[in-house]
Amino acid sequence: MNKIAGKEYLSEKVVKFEIEAPLIAKKRKAGHFVIVRIGEKGERIPYTIVSSDPQKGTITLVVQNVGKSSGKFCELNVGDYVTDLVGPLGKATHIENFGTVLCAGGGVGIAPILPIVEAMKKAGNKVIAILAARTKELIILENEIRQFADEVIIMTDDGSYGKKGLITEGVEEVIQSKKVDLCVTAGPAIMMKFLSELTKKYNIPTIASLNPIMVDGTGMCGACRVTVGGKIKFVCIDGPEFDAHQVNFDELIMRLNAYN
Amino acid sequence: MPSKEYLQAERNQPWREALRKTMKNKERTNLPRVKMPEQPPEVRIHNFLEVNLGLTPELALAESRRCLDCVNPTCIMGCPVEVNIPKFIKNIERGEILEAAKTLKETNTLPAVCGRVCPQERQCESQCFYVQKLKKEAVAIGYLERFAADYEQESGNISIPETASANEIKIAVVGSGPAGLAFAGDMAKLGYEVTVFEALHELGGVLRYGIPEFRLPNKTVDAEIEVLKKMGVKFETNCIIGKTISQENLKDSGYKGIFIGSGAGFPNFMNIPGENLIGVMSANEYLTRVNLMRAADPDSDTPVHRGKKIAVIGGGNTAMDAVRTARRLGAEKAMIVYRRSEEEMPARIEEVKHAKEEGIEFLTLHNPLRYEGDEKGRVQKMLLQRMRLGEPDASGRRRPIPIEGDTVWIEVDGVVVSIGVSPNPLIPSTFTGLEVTPYGTIVVDKETMQTKVDHIFAGGDIVRGGATVILAMGDGRKAAKGMDAWLKKTL
Numbered sequence: 001m002n003k004i005a006g007k008e009y010l011s012e013k014v015v016k017f018e019i020e021a022p023l024i025a026k027k028r029k030a031g032h033f034v035i036v037r038i039g040e041k042g043e044r045i046p047y048t049i050v051s052s053d054p055q056k057g058t059i060t061l062v063v064q065n066v067g068k069s070s071g072k073f074c075e076l077n078v079g080d081y082v083t084d085l086v087g088p089l090g091k092a093t094h095i096e097n098f099g100t101v102l103c104a105g106g107g108v109g110i111a112p113i114l115p116i117v118e119a120m121k122k123a124g125n126k127v128i129a130i131l132a133a134r135t136k137e138l139i140i141l142e143n144e145i146r147q148f149a150d151e152v153i154i155m156t157d158d159g160s161y162g163k164k165g166l167i168t169e170g171v172e173e174v175i176q177s178k179k180v181d182l183c184v185t186a187g188p189a190i191m192m193k194f195l196s197e198l199t200k201k202y203n204i205p206t207i208a209s210l211n212p213i214m215v216d217g218t219g220m221c222g223a224c225r226v227t228v229g230g231k232i233k234f235v236c237i238d239g240p241e242f243d244a245h246q247v248n249f250d251e252l253i254m255r256l257n258a259y260n
Numbered sequence: 261m262p263s264k265e266y267l268q269a270e271r272n273q274p275w276r277e278a279l280r281k282t283m284k285n286k287e288r289t290n291l292p293r294v295k296m297p298e299q300p301p302e303v304r305i306h307n308f309l310e311v312n313l314g315l316t317p318e319l320a321l322a323e324s325r326r327c328l329d330c331v332n333p334t335c336i337m338g339c340p341v342e343v344n345i346p347k348f349i350k351n352i353e354r355g356e357i358l359e360a361a362k363t364l365k366e367t368n369t370l371p372a373v374c375g376r377v378c379p380q381e382r383q384c385e386s387q388c389f390y391v392q393k394l395k396k397e398a399v400a401i402g403y404l405e406r407f408a409a410d411y412e413q414e415s416g417n418i419s420i421p422e423t424a425s426a427n428e429i430k431i432a433v434v435g436s437g438p439a440g441l442a443f444a445g446d447m448a449k450l451g452y453e454v455t456v457f458e459a460l461h462e463l464g465g466v467l468r469y470g471i472p473e474f475r476l477p478n479k480t481v482d483a484e485i486e487v488l489k490k491m492g493v494k495f496e497t498n499c500i501i502g503k504t505i506s507q508e509n510l511k512d513s514g515y516k517g518i519f520i521g522s523g524a525g526f527p528n529f530m531n532i533p534g535e536n537l538i539g540v541m542s543a544n545e546y547l548t549r550v551n552l553m554r555a556a557d558p559d560s561d562t563p564v565h566r567g568k569k570i571a572v573i574g575g576g577n578t579a580m581d582a583v584r585t586a587r588r589l590g591a592e593k594a595m596i597v598y599r600r601s602e603e604e605m606p607a608r609i610e611e612v613k614h615a616k617e618e619g620i621e622f623l624t625l626h627n628p629l630r631y632e633g634d635e636k637g638r639v640q641k642m643l644l645q646r647m648r649l650g651e652p653d654a655s656g657r658r659r660p661i662p663i664e665g666d667t668v669w670i671e672v673d674g675v676v677v678s679i680g681v682s683p684n685p686l687i688p689s690t691f692t693g694l695e696v697t698p699y700g701t702i703v704v705d706k707e708t709m710q711t712k713v714d715h716i717f718a719g720g721d722i723v724r725g726g727a728t729v730i731l732a733m734g735d736g737r738k739a740a741k742g743m744d745a746w747l748k749k750t751l
Contacts, residue, residue, distance in 0.1 A: 023504050037461060043553065043561040044461075069561050084461040086498040215553065215562075218459050218500065219684055220469070220525035221545035225536060232529060232536070237685065251536055254637035258538045259563045 001081040005058050010140040013065040014108060015074045016050075022057030024049070024087050030095065030115035031209070031241055034061070034087030035217040038072045042083060045069050046214045046236075048112035048186075049088060050141070062111035062140065089217045090240045093207075097124040099181035102174055102204075103149070104130040104195060106167050106187025110140050112209045113186050120184075121148040128153070128178070130170045132187075136161035168194050175202050182207070185244065189256060193249035200245045208244035210235050213258060226252050262342055267333065270347055279354055280329050289390070293397040294323045301617040305587050308473045308556060311614055312376070312406075320407040324353040327399045330389050335401060338387035340734030341368045341442065345384060349404055361412035362419045364405060369445030370438065370484045370733065372413060373467060375406025376476050378730045379608050413483045420490045424451035429747065432457060432515040434501045434687060437465020438729040439521030439720025441488060442736030448491040450744050452517075455494040457501050459686075462552060465523055467729065469552040470544070472581050474588070475611075478551075502690030516751065517715050517743045520691075520702060521736060524681040524721030530573070534631030535677070539565055539639040543572070543582045543678035550585055567674030569593040571642060573628055574678035575605035580615050582676045587618050591674070594620050599627040599647050604657040625649070627660065629667065631675060641671050683722050691716070701725045708742030709735055714750075717743050 006018030024034065028049045035044045052059045065074040076082070093116050101120045105113030110131050121127045129149040133139045134157045146152050154162025155170045163170060167187070174180060183199045185192050186209035199206040212224040217236045224235040229246035233239065270276070297313040298304075304311050315323065327349040335345045344363055351360035364371035380402035385391065388398035412418055429452050433440045436458040444454045462468050464481045489495065499505060501522075510518060527542035529535055546564070549555040555564035570586035572579050575598035586594040596615070598605060601624050605612060616622070626644040633639045646666040649658040683700040693713040695703040702711055702718045709717045719735025721727060 023499075027504065027506075039561070041554070041557070041560050072561075084498050086459065086461070086500060086504070088503055089500075215545060215548055216460065216469075216525075218525070218686060220527070221548050222527045222529070222542040223545045225529075227536060232531065251637075255536065255538060257636070258565075 001083065002085045004076055004078050004080050004082065005056070007076070007078050010062065011137045013074075014138070014140055015063050015065070017061050017063060017073075017076075018058045019061060019082060019085065020057055021059045021085055021087075024085075025052040025054045025057050025059050028052050028059060028088040029092035030119040031090060031093035032088035033090050033217075033240060034059070034085055035089060035214070036061070036073065036082055037084040038069060038076070039083055042072065043069045044084075044215055044217065046089070046211075046217055048115075048209070048240075050111045050114050051118075051144075062108060064108040086217070089236060091238070093119060093184075093241055095119045095123045100126045100128065100179060102128045102130065102171065102180045102183045104132070104167055104171055104183065104185045104187070106132045106191040107134070107138055108140070109185075109187025109191070109209075110145070113184070114141050114144055116184050117145055118148045121150075126150050128174055128180075130155060130167060130174070132156070132167035132170065134158065167191060168198050171195060172198060175199070175204060180204050185209070186211075189249055189253045192244060193253070196244035196247065196249065206244040207241050208247055209241050210239055210247070210252060212252060212255060226255075262336065262344065267336070267344070270344065271329065271331070275354060276329060276347075276350055279350055283325060285328055288326055288328055289394060289396065291322065291326045293326065293400055294319045294403065296400075296403055301619070304474065305618050308588055310477055311474050314410055315403050315407045320352055320404060323400050323404055324349050326390070327353070328389060334387040334389065334392065335384040335399075338384040340383065340730050341374075341737055343368050343384075343405070345401055348408060349399065349401070352404055352408060357408055357411045358415065358417060358419065360408035364408060365419065365421050365487075367737070368733070369442045369488065371405055372409035372480045372484055373438070373476060374730055374733070375402055375409050376480070377471060378402055379728060381609060383730065413480070418483075418487060420487060421445070421449055423449050423491055426453065426492070427451040428453060429517075429751065430455070430513070430515045431517045431519070431743070432501070432510050433519045433521065435459075435465055435521040435523055435720075436463040436485075436495065437521055437523050437720060437732065438467060439523075439732035439736040440465070440519065441485070442733035443519045443521065443719065443740050444493045444736075445488055445491065446737050446740035447744070448488065448493050450740070454492070455496060457499045457505070458495065458497045459500045460552065461497050463495055463497060465521075466525070469548045470578065470581070472547065472551055472585055474584065475581065500686065502686050507691050517717065517747060519736070519739055519743065520687055520711075520716065520718040520722055521720045521732065522684050522687045522722045524724075524726045525684045526682040526700075527677070528680045528682055529677055530628065530679060532628060532630055534633065534639065537631055537633040537639040538637050539567060539633075539673060540631055540675040540677065541565065543574070543578045543676050544681065546582055546676045547578070547585065550589070556589060564589065565674050566590055567672070569672045570674040570676065571595050571597050571670070571672045572676045572678055573597050574680070575600065575607055575624075576678065576680070577607045577611055579678035580607045580611035582678050583620050584615055584618055586674070586676065587620065595623055596620060597623045597626050597628060597644065599625065599660040600657060601625055601649060623670075625660065626668075627662070628675075639672060639675055641669050642675060644668050644670060681721070681726050683725055687722065699725055705742070707738070708746070709739035710742055710746065714746065
């Protein structure tokens with residue numbers, strides 16, 4: 001049982017939780033995730049660790065209310081308990097000084113981008129962040145990302161905030177005007193697919209943070225398997241980040257609909 | 261093996277001598293082996309309740325009389341945890357059933373589990389005098405073990421094995437499956453301060469996520485773990501050693517010994533086309549959803565694939581568990597696809613028999629080549645290669661050989677791949693100093709279960725690569741003995 005120490009609505013359906021988890025707060029690195037279960041009949045659902053406070057012993061998760069389980073999570077308040085929480089899981093992001101790193105997050109995918117922006121900046125990179133969403137309210141964590149990124153570009157589909165257009169248009173503009181050494185992306189699988197096709201055209205190494213269906217999160221069940229470079233990989237232990245140009249996104253998109 | 265003198269002394273107890281004289285051996289050997297009462301197949305395929313109902317006191321008494329209380333009890337040699345079999349059976353015969361349960365717990369931490377899932381026909385029962393010398397059916401040791409253990413659980417009068425006075429030496433156990441629980445029980449008896457760390461949110465490892473309720477109810481597992489708690493064993497769920505707590509952290513927290521029983525929870529796939537289609541999954545995923553996450557319960561948030569035509573690939577106990585689960589989840593056609601013949605199947609005979617009674621189809625000598633799906637990526641059919649048997653291979657079983665050009669398409673809407681598991685890579689990849697084989701198993705001394713790191717011991721599937729509950733428990737016991745000896749020498 002882990003106590004909720006903080007709750008903040010980032011938009012109508014997106015909640016930021018600060019949760020007591022002292023051991024995980026000390027251990028976690030960018031790229032790690034946790035598995036959370038709400039209630040005795042609850043599912044095991046993975047969430048990226050967005051940040052942590054080792055002193056306070058808390059970790060921060062961002063939850064989008066998209067269904068039964070995330071809905072139950074969003075109903076919890078400060079002082080309530082998460083039934084089960086385990087981590088840190090997955091491999092940490094490979095961090096080094098690449099030069100210029102372009103971090104592109106779409107919608108709630110902005111959340112996993114935040115720790116990567118922070119770690120890449122601290123490793124000496126120049127970091128350009130592109131945050132994209134359907135509309136202004138869905139652009140989250142902008143201030144937190146501005147703390148670390150050298151440049152922040154906002155894109156909305158409807159033009160209600162920042163530039164009007166898709167994330168791929170924003171990315172293409174940057175890579176046409178600047179030398180980008182690495183691109184990192186997180187967001188809806190379809191978005192990552194098109195972004196990956198774009199950066200492949202420009203020969204820019206790209207890392208995608210994948211978000212498949214999981215059950216245990218420790219390599220036991222294989223529900224999260226994806227094809228990377230023609231080989232089966234388990235996102236929970238081999239990922240969650242992979243060379244985007246090798247990922248079979250069509251298969252990932254198909255498998256995300258397994259229970260719809 | 262317990263010493264001959266000890267077994268002899270126990271056998272010479274006046275009550276055992278008297279009991280032996282109550283019936284002639286000839287009368288005993290003429291008694292037929294009892295039949296396990298079962299739920300009828302047409303009823304049980306609609307529920308997840310236990311198939312085997314357990315012996316009644318009358319049946320248990322009748323069966324206990326068959327045991328000859330041999331001078332040389334070879335059955336014990338067939339038991340990886342060396343249960344004093346004649347002693348517990350004779351206690352049943354004289355009506356001291358709680359004493360029988362106590363006898364089981366002298367060496368077996370999980371008797372109610374073992375009485376249900378051990379392959380007795382290959383272990384204790386295969387060494388029984390009836391089989392060896394009389395060419396008759398063995399004494400039903402497994403049924404009797406379950407009877408005594410269940411009787412004790414239901415009596416509410418559960419004996420807690422005696423523990424030596426606390427020595428305040430901290431021991432960590434990685435994984436709460438059968439190896440870890442057996443190890444924890446023995447170390448607690450020796451007075452150690454034992455903490456078991458479990459990655460999942462519930463205890464029991466494969467006993468919880470793997471073996472279905474209809475073969476091993478969760479409440480049986482809970483009751484056995486409760487005894488360990490009463491013996492002073494502490495349990496931490498949601499804690500992954502190597503991730504949440506590192507090898508270093510354990511050392512810094514004062515743990516003097518570590519036992520790794522992290523299991524073989526890593527499913528193998530065949531790497532054939534279509535294996536990632538929707539509806540194709542590992543047996544681990546399928547069973548975890550139903551057993552651990554209770555997906556069959558309509559109130560559960562966890563979904564599970566419910567098909568009408570489900571194929572399970574493989575011939576082991578896990579394959580039988582999966583295919584029988586599919587039947588209970590409403591599959592009209594539930595089939596086993598196995599590349600060898602029924603004779604080579606690794607599953608227990610009882611499981612195969614139960615599966616057949618439940619209307620499971622057996623496509624033996626068939627091997628999947630590919631799967632194809634609809635426009636949404638949902639599996640629709642599988643192409644099977646027909647096989648024949650050739651010469652025996654390294655496993656001693658006849659090698660399956662494809663019959664060229666002989667293939668068949670079969671319609672399916674769900675496929676469960678149950679072709680084995682590999683060691684979970686979490687510990688081998690996060691611990692330093694361990695020697696790991698190319699298969700991912702941890703190398704240990706076979707007698708003591710000690711790894712290359714002297715305070716770390718290991719056992720169960722992380723060492724064996726995929727075996728049985730009872731072999732894992734045997735490893736746990738050996739490791740406890742090994743670690744105790746090593747600690748006494750070094751501390």
